[in-house]
Amino acid sequence: MTTTRQHSDELHLALYRKMFQIRRFEEEAARAYAQGKIGGFLHLYIGQEAVAVGAVAALEPTDYAITTYRDHGLALARGMTSRAAMSELFGKVTGCSKGLGGSMHFFDAEHNMLGGYGIVGGHVPLAVGTAFASKYREDGRVAIVFLGEGAVSIGDFHEGMSLAALWKLPIVIVVENNEYAMGTSLSRTLSVEDVSLKAVGYGMARDRFFANHVLEVHDRIGEAIERARKTSEPTLIEVRTYRFRGHSMSDPGKYRTPAELEERKQKDPLMVSRAELEGKGHKEALEKIEAEIEVEIEDCVRFADESPEPGPELLEATTYKGAFAR
């Protein structure tokens, strides 16, 4: 299936802008990491931007979104500012989680981005829980959860699927199949490579497609979101995608060939969108977007650099909500 609906170029430009913002944000994050400004792990989303951006564009602001540690893209797509995001990577108090969460734990409650989680698959029940709450309150919100194909083998993925289907909860479970679970290729992690088939065992709706075009992602995931909202039915979607970088900054990605990487870069959804929009006469608009994002990225790095670090007084205050005696 290709893009079936007609979309305005304005929407496409807006999605391109988001994808470009994420791409440039992460390129700068990689640079800052190499300079030692960012500690710990840093898992980049470069190459996969079309998934989060296309999906989020089909959500309402009140819908809930949860993901794994590869969370920068979703956070920015959901509306987190690049300042809050970069400051979090720098461990600064101005970061989205006050510098306490770090790269793998981006949270933005205001935009209903309910976190990046390091125990992959363990976050699936959490997302199902937000869908449960929505159904309990009858407030019409939909939940969306992103995970990699490496996480579908873990028990919690199945428990989440099982309960979402049993209780007919309004959730879309998106498996971003980028073909490598850390450094292990698909054929070595899954006996059946069509992840979407796992929906069948739970009587759940399913879909499966390549994230070649952000508008197609928008439409295909949008259909599932609509189903969740209208009939409170969950959907499992396997989106085939590809990450251009290693699993994290410490991974040179030597388990794949340069030829494979080069071939996939030819299908980079950012380039696909850019070429299409340029062909439609939007060259100036694209250049304007790109120039604005460059300014924004430069600003967010400076802001993060100059921001203060969190103090120890934050630690107890963020461990418990209520008064607490040790």
Place this chain on the structure above:
Amino acid sequence: MSVMRYREAVRAAMIEEMERDERVYLIGEEVGAYQGAYKVSEGMLERFGPKRVIDAPITESGFTGISIGAAMVGLRPIVEYMTWNFSAVAFDQILNNAAKIRQMSGGQLHVPIVLRAPNGSARQVGSQHSHAMEHFYAHVPGLKVLAPATPADAKGLLKAAIRDDDPVLFMESETLYNMKGEVPDDPDFVVPMGQARVAREGKDVSIIAYGRPVHVALEAAAQLEKEGIDAEVVDLRSLRPLDEQALVRTVQKTHRAVLTYEGWPYGGVGGEIVDRIQRLAFDELDAPILRVTFRDVPMPYNAKLEQYVLPQPDRIADAVREVLYRKG
């Protein structure tokens, strides 16, 4: 005041809080149609309907995670495990999500959830159904851990837990469910967390316990009384937060302490209590603090061996004689 059993007190707390706040719901295996594996939730399905008394399949990790997710966005779930033993398969959800989301999110989110279940020893249920799980959880900042020893505390502490904005783990002693006691009827009766209770006044030695072993300690105290030893029994009620001032007060009075609880001797809550007492009241101590716990083995099925492994009044009495230097 009403006289009710421990299980009825737990139920009364849930019913009152669910009537007070429609965000509160109960979820777990067999809590609805079956009326609760230990009949704690008897009648609740009929009263609140399947939306709020929810039978879950065997998916501890799943329904724990779902409830944490629901709590993150404003509901106030009560999760019942058939026993705390089975919470081990949900440990990741409790440790890595319930306890940490508040800090990871820089305080943006919080998790008002209550996890409750029977805990510790039962009768001849073998090694996989006899764990004292509080030790594993009390280690974790971000969690609160309660362990009531009486029906009144079961009701008052559970109501406090349900009203609390943090994850609270509620350890019901499996062998106390039939215990009767007076329980206040006031719908706003709550027992604040972090306040220990003196279960028996005494001046010669402090026996510090929580949950079922409080009653074992009281038996030991009665036994010791015949020898002219006047033991004070302190019921901690709350393991996290821990009432360290109550520990100091009792040691200032008696200068000797014996701890008794279910669970193995290596590590655990006992080490924490010993640490607090020696740090805060070192000069008050006239003897080393002794611990009476499970023997350091998995729980055997055989009835006599099971009794051998459990803390018993005579083992506690022996420890008391030792700290009083009155041993043989």
